[in-house]
Structures are given as structure tokens and as C-alpha cells.
Amino acid sequence: xxxxxxxxxxAPLTDMTAAHAxxxxxxxxxxxxxxxxSVTAVYGEPVVxxxxxxxxxxxxxxxxxxxxGREVGKDKTGEGGGGGGGAGARPIGFIEIKEGTATYxxxxxxxxxxxxxLTALLAGVAVPRLARRLAKRHVR
Numbered sequence: 001x002x003x004x005x006x007x008x009x010x011a012p013l014t015d016m017t018a019a020h021a022x023x024x025x026x027x028x029x030x031x032x033x034x035x036x037x038s039v040t041a042v043y044g045e046p047v048v049x050x051x052x053x054x055x056x057x058x059x060x061x062x063x064x065x066x067x068x069g070r071e072v073g074k075d076k077t078g079e080g081g082g083g084g085g086g087a088g089a090r091p092i093g094f095i096e097i098k099e100g101t102a103t104y105x106x107x108x109x110x111x112x113x114x115x116x117x118l119t120a121l122l123a124g125v126a127v128p129r130l131a132r133r134l135a136k137r138h139v140r
């Protein structure tokens with residue numbers, strides 16, 4: 001009779017210390033989230049139509065944290081641990097392949113088209129007024 005195969009399976013959490021349980025939890029989160037944080041999660045698959053191929057480009061990131069602790073004191077003994085993680089992705093552009101030429105086309109933030117001109121307009125109005133006020137104070 002052969003022994004059961006336990007490779008690739010995480011150990012049950014009941015037999016672990018809090019620190020080991022935290023590490024195991026973080027490893028599980030990394031496996032799950034790392035597999036899902038991809039450009040296809042943001043855009044989908046590349047698209048081919050009428051001789052043009054569009055390949056999506058995205059910025060993908062993820063982070064994890066965890067900790068464990070033990071309290072030993074007056075009538076108190078305990079262990080604890082925890083962890084967490086998250087992933088994020090956002091589209092940043094696409095690669096267009098047409099007639100054997102690949103071109104990267106970034107996606108522009110529409111707010112930049114509003115904020116930059118508005119800031120320039122406000123600065124153009126406010127700076128001369130501020131300069132006149134400062135000049136009047138120095139003349140007196």
C-alpha cells in the first residue's frame with residue numbers, strides 16, 4: 001500500500017503556529033491574486049480585425065502583508081496572526097500592429113485635458129494680480 005500524496009497541498013491550519021499560519025495564508029493569497037492580476041483582467045484578449053491587431057497594455061500590481069504575535073503575561077497566554085493582500089490593474093494603452101508596423105498608443109487621462117488648461121488660465125489671471133499687490137506694498 002502506498003502513502004497518500006500530500007505534495008502541493010497546504011498543511012491544515014490547526015497544527016500550525018500563528019506565524020506559520022500567517023505565512024501560509026500569504027502564500028495562498030499570492031497564488032490566487034497573482035493569477036488573476038493580468039492584462040486580460042483589465043482589457044481582455046488581443047483583437048484582430050481588418051488586418052489590424054490591437055494588443056492591450058495595462059499596469060498591474062499587487063501587495064501583501066501579514067504578521068503574527070504572542071502575548072505572554074500575567075494570566076494571559078495567546079498567539080495570533082493575520083494577513084491580507086490586494087491587487088489592482090489599470091489600462092495604460094495599447095499596441096496597434098498594422099501593415100507590419102507596431103505602434104504603442106497610450107491612453108490619455110481626460111482630466112489632464114481639463115486640468116492643465118484650467119491651471120494655466122488661473123495662473124495667468126492670478127500671477128499678475130498678485131504681482132501688482134506686492135508692487136503696491138513695496139512702493140508705500
